[in-house]
Amino acid sequence: MSLDGALDRRKDTHSATLTGAGNGNGNGALTTAIPSYSTHRLRLNPNTDHKPDSYEDLQLEFSPLLFSSLEHYLPPTLLNVSRESKVQYMREILLRYSPEGERTRVHGLQARHASLNKFSELHLLVISPAKQFLIDLLSILTGSEAQRIPTEDYIKLPGVDVSNSVLKINSLTDFLQLVLGGEPLHRELYTMHAANFFVPSFLKAVNECTEESFRSIMTEPSPGVFAFEMLQPHFCELLLAEVENFEKWVHETKFRIMRPNTMNKHGAVLDDFGLETMLDKLMEDFVRPMSRVFFPEVGGSTLDSHHGFVVEYGLDRDVDLGFHVDDSEVTINVCLGKQFSGGELFFRGIRCEKHVNTETQSEEIFDYSHVPGRAVLHRGRHRHGARATTSGHRINLLLWCRSSVFRELRKYQKDFSSWCGECQREKKERQRLSITTTKLELLKREGEAAKEAAS
Ligand SMILES: O=C(O)CCC(=O)C(=O)O
Numbered sequence: 001m002s003l004d005g006a007l008d009r010r011k012d013t014h015s016a017t018l019t020g021a022g023n024g025n026g027n028g029a030l031t032t033a034i035p036s037y038s039t040h041r042l043r044l045n046p047n048t049d050h051k052p053d054s055y056e057d058l059q060l061e062f063s064p065l066l067f068s069s070l071e072h073y074l075p076p077t078l079l080n081v082s083r084e085s086k087v088q089y090m091r092e093i094l095l096r097y098s099p100e101g102e103r104t105r106v107h108g109l110q111a112r113h114a115s116l117n118k119f120s121e122l123h124l125l126v127i128s129p130a131k132q133f134l135i136d137l138l139s140i141l142t143g144s145e146a147q148r149i150p151t152e153d154y155i156k157l158p159g160v161d162v163s164n165s166v167l168k169i170n171s172l173t174d175f176l177q178l179v180l181g182g183e184p185l186h187r188e189l190y191t192m193h194a195a196n197f198f199v200p201s202f203l204k205a206v207n208e209c210t211e212e213s214f215r216s217i218m219t220e221p222s223p224g225v226f227a228f229e230m231l232q233p234h235f236c237e238l239l240l241a242e243v244e245n246f247e248k249w250v251h252e253t254k255f256r257i258m259r260p261n262t263m264n265k266h267g268a269v270l271d272d273f274g275l276e277t278m279l280d281k282l283m284e285d286f287v288r289p290m291s292r293v294f295f296p297e298v299g300g301s302t303l304d305s306h307h308g309f310v311v312e313y314g315l316d317r318d319v320d321l322g323f324h325v326d327d328s329e330v331t332i333n334v335c336l337g338k339q340f341s342g343g344e345l346f347f348r349g350i351r352c353e354k355h356v357n358t359e360t361q362s363e364e365i366f367d368y369s370h371v372p373g374r375a376v377l378h379r380g381r382h383r384h385g386a387r388a389t390t391s392g393h394r395i396n397l398l399l400w401c402r403s404s405v406f407r408e409l410r411k412y413q414k415d416f417s418s419w420c421g422e423c424q425r426e427k428k429e430r431q432r433l434s435i436t437t438t439k440l441e442l443l444k445r446e447g448e449a450a451k452e453a454a455s
């Protein structure tokens, strides 16, 4: 692999749109022919600036408010088409939620039995930006007024005992998963059970939470790269099965998911299928304590958001990964399995934005071989890539952790010599020059003084 070319800045695609499958380019053809559902797309994040039409005057089988609400989620190209086209498009999507034969009328609205049963036991904590849409959709599905409890952002369903179960909905994807029947396979993964997830040595080190305790379980084979045993084999198996299950569901429902970032064609964003809360805990309670100790100068103690995903390599998947820096302050990369050869990570020194393409010094060259269950912790700005996985399948869990404080402060700084290898070298060079100049100046003065004394 060549490292000569310009290095990539990996960006996640997480904030981009969630799209349905098919070509669905959403043009005006919709007025004359109603394509099958598979061509209908919704955005994951609503366009909040869009002013929706009113549908109050139309005789529709769904609440007019639902159509207005759903409009925010239409693909951009559809926002300005005629109201009739939008209605057709949105009806098609809504009808999908209440397929023929499963439909019933509750309080004059359509509801889907299966969903109704599911929801009747649930207290939904909705964290999604799609909140209002979900509330409207819930009203449709349950046939009664779903209520938002503003202080907690819960949705309460009338006549439902909410004390026993709480289900978090983080995203529209979560919701679709629930409604369309894409149930999680291993629910125990969705809340943090540290004793089941991590190996005892890792738990002990985090509990003690000192540099000494961390170093006792880690190696630092190259400055700023820490490797340690972290995940239990059973947890890796469950997570692999969960990812497989999710991908099967995606395939069956023909949803096209967003890939983890700009450089992968395979893999999945774990946050998008309900693991966001668990991964947030992983960042807060496990990654941040380590980063506070090892990476304080890049916001390690103030990590406050994450992007969590899996990457999948093999000859029939992504094969390798080009030279890049992550869009993170701190990255934790844990190998989940399975059997593979190749796939080594190569590291080439830490750089700030200005120096990202500067030369590598020999002492910055380091290669790391992945081992299932083992984690690598490094700064996001540590330049790296992954060599080809030459046989089998390699699946890794990645958590890119970010600090908004660090990102804000960075805007006002120019010198990053506390972490950037090149800034450090430049600073040392400046110091060396200034010492030499001072020495020369002193010598000159001594010479002059000697001359004066002699004359
Ligand atoms: O394949 C790997 O282990 C590296 C993945 C990586 O660097 C990334 O996803 O940012």
Ligand SMILES: [Fe+2]
Binding pocket: 010, 324, 325, 326, 331, 384
């Ligand atoms: Fe990376």
